[in-house]
Amino acid sequence: MILGTTQIRPAGYAFLIEQYGLSALPNWHTSSVSPTGTLRSTVQDGREESVYPQSYWPGDGTGGHLEFALKYDGVNLGILSALFDVVPPEEIAAWVNSKPTGKYARKIWFLYEFLTGRELPLPDLTKGNYTPLLEPDRYYTAAPGRRMQRQRVIDNLLGGKDFCPIIRRTEKLDAMEGIDLRKRCEEVAASYPPELLRRALTYLYNKETKSSFEIEHIKPSPSRTEKFIGLLEMAEHKDFCEKPLLIDVQNRIVDPRFQDSDYRANQNYVGQAVSYQKQVVHYVCPRPSDLPELMEGLLTAHHVMKKGALPAIIHAAAISYGFVFMHPFEDGNGRIHRFLIHNILCLRGEIPKGLMFPVSAAMLKNPELYDHSLEAFSNPLMRLVEYNLDDLGQMTVTDETGPLYRYIDMTAQAEALYDFVKITIEHELVEELDFLANYDKTKQAMQQIVDMPDRLIDLFIQLCLQNNGRLSARRKESHFGFLTDDELAGMENAVREGYARN
Known part of the structure; x- marks a missing residue:
C-alpha cells in the first residue's frame, strides 16, 4: 500500500520488502523519503537510516525503487534474489528496456539473470562502455572481473550464484x-x-x-x-x-x-x-x-x-x-x-x-x-x-x-x-x-645461583609466576627442599626481575 504524500514513505529496499512481503536479511542501509526537510541520517549498531527530501522519491514502480536501492542502499543480493522470485520477468524486462543504456538498468538486468538463472527477453547490447557491477570505491571486488558483453557490465563479485558474500569498504x-x-x-x-x-x-x-x-x-x-x-x-x-x-x-x-x-x-x-x-x-x-x-x-x-x-x-x-x-x-x-x-x-x-x-x-x-x-x-x-x-x-x-x-x-x-x-x-x-626472551634471561641468572636441570628450572619459574614471584612453602617442601634460604631468595628475585614487564 502506498502511503499518502504527507507521510514519510519507505524507499529503495524498504519499499520493495514492504510492497512484496519479502523475507530477507535486513540491509545495512535503510531509506525513506519525507515530504519536508533535508537529507538526514542516523547510525546505530552498524546500521544507517537515511531520510531523503521529496525530490528523491523514485515513483511508485518497482524499477524506480530498484534503481534507488542500488544508488543509495547498495547492492544486497539476498533482497534482490527474494524480489526476483516474485516479480514477473516481463516487468523487469520492460523497465530495463525503457532505459537500456542506463548503468543501473544494466546492473539490474545482469543481477536478475545471475541470481535467477533465467534470461530476460532482451537482445544483447552491442555498444556502450562497460560499467563495474560493484563500485571499487564502495566494495571489495574481484579484480579485474569478467566482462559480460550481454549487458556490458564487469562482473567483479566475490563469488557465484551459489555463494556470494558482499563486503563494503568502511x-x-x-x-x-x-x-x-x-x-x-x-x-x-x-x-x-x-x-x-x-x-x-x-x-x-x-x-x-x-x-x-x-x-x-x-x-x-x-x-x-x-x-x-x-x-x-x-x-x-x-x-x-x-x-x-x-x-x-x-x-x-x-x-x-x-x-x-x-x-x-x-x-x-x-x-x-x-x-x-x-x-x-x-x-x-x-x-x-x-x-x-x-x-x-x-x-x-x-x-x-x-x-x-x-x-x-x-x-x-x-x-x-x-x-x-x-x-x-x-x-x-x-x-x-x-x-x-x-x-x-x-x-x-x-x-x-x-x-x-x-x-x-x-x-x-x-x-x-x-x-x-x-x-x-x-x-x-x-x-x-x-x-x-x-x-x-x-x-x-x-x-x-x-x-x-x-x-x-x-x-x-x-x-x-x-x-x-x-x-x-x-x-x-x-x-x-617476550616470555621466551625473559625465560632465557631468568634461566641464566638462576643457573649462576644453582645449576639445576632444565626441568626443575622450568617448574620453579612456572610455580613462581603462579604465585606473584614467590615459591610457596608447600611447593618448596615438595619440590625444592634441597635449596637453602639464600638460594631460594636469590632465585625468586631472579624470576621477579626477569619477568618484571609481565
Whole structure:
C-alpha cells in the first residue's frame, strides 16, 4: 500500500520488502523519503537510516525503487534474489528496456539473470562502455572481473550464484588496510634473535591449538593436540579449500567416533540446554539438502578471491566465516573455521615464513568481539528461520532458507578479523616472544645461583609466576627442599626481575 504524500514513505529496499512481503536479511542501509526537510541520517549498531527530501522519491514502480536501492542502499543480493522470485520477468524486462543504456538498468538486468538463472527477453547490447557491477570505491571486488558483453557490465563479485558474500569498504576497513600487518609482523620478529624465533614457533603452535579447542570448552587428548599442530604446520604448504581435504581435516581433529565421510545429513544447530527438555537455540545451520550447493559455492568463491587481487584478510574472513555459518560437519566446524584463517593467510603471504599467528588466542581473550562477529549474521537470521524442535532435540526447518546463507554481508566479520590479526601481532605474538626472551634471561641468572636441570628450572619459574614471584612453602617442601634460604631468595628475585614487564 502506498502511503499518502504527507507521510514519510519507505524507499529503495524498504519499499520493495514492504510492497512484496519479502523475507530477507535486513540491509545495512535503510531509506525513506519525507515530504519536508533535508537529507538526514542516523547510525546505530552498524546500521544507517537515511531520510531523503521529496525530490528523491523514485515513483511508485518497482524499477524506480530498484534503481534507488542500488544508488543509495547498495547492492544486497539476498533482497534482490527474494524480489526476483516474485516479480514477473516481463516487468523487469520492460523497465530495463525503457532505459537500456542506463548503468543501473544494466546492473539490474545482469543481477536478475545471475541470481535467477533465467534470461530476460532482451537482445544483447552491442555498444556502450562497460560499467563495474560493484563500485571499487564502495566494495571489495574481484579484480579485474569478467566482462559480460550481454549487458556490458564487469562482473567483479566475490563469488557465484551459489555463494556470494558482499563486503563494503568502511572507514574502519580502509584504516586497517592502511596498516601493513605483514610489515608490522616482520618488524616485531626482527627485534628478537633468530634462534628464539625458531623456538617460539613450537610454543605458538601449541598456544593456537589450545586456544582453538578452549573456545569450544574442549580439552583435547595429546594425540588430537598433535594432529591439530600438524595441520597448522601444513597450513602454508597446501590449499585446503577442497571438499576431500576439508573432510580429511575434520577427520584429523575430532573424536574418531564423530568423523564424517561427507557433509552432514542431519539438521544441526547451535544451542544450549537451560532446563530439562528445554533448549535455547542461538543459530540454525543450513538444511542438509542445501549444503552441497552452498559448499560448492563457498569453494568457488575462494578461487575467485584468490585470483581477484583481494586483500588477504578480507579473503580469509569471507571464507572462514562462510564455512562456520554453513556448519557442514557434525563436529569440528569451529576449529576448521579458525584453521582456514591460517591456511588462507599463509597462502596469501600475509604471515612471514617461520611464524604463525595465534589468532584463536586473541579470540579467546576477546569473547565479546568474537561473539559479535558471529551474531552480526546469526541474530537477524534467527528472526527469519522457522523450525520445530522435538523432545529429543531433533530439529526440522519448515521453510526455504537456502538463499539466506548464499548472499551474506560479511563486512562485520572482515572488520573483526582485522581486529583479531592486529591484536595477535601486537599482543599475543609479542607476549609469547617476550616470555621466551625473559625465560632465557631468568634461566641464566638462576643457573649462576644453582645449576639445576632444565626441568626443575622450568617448574620453579612456572610455580613462581603462579604465585606473584614467590615459591610457596608447600611447593618448596615438595619440590625444592634441597635449596637453602639464600638460594631460594636469590632465585625468586631472579624470576621477579626477569619477568618484571609481565
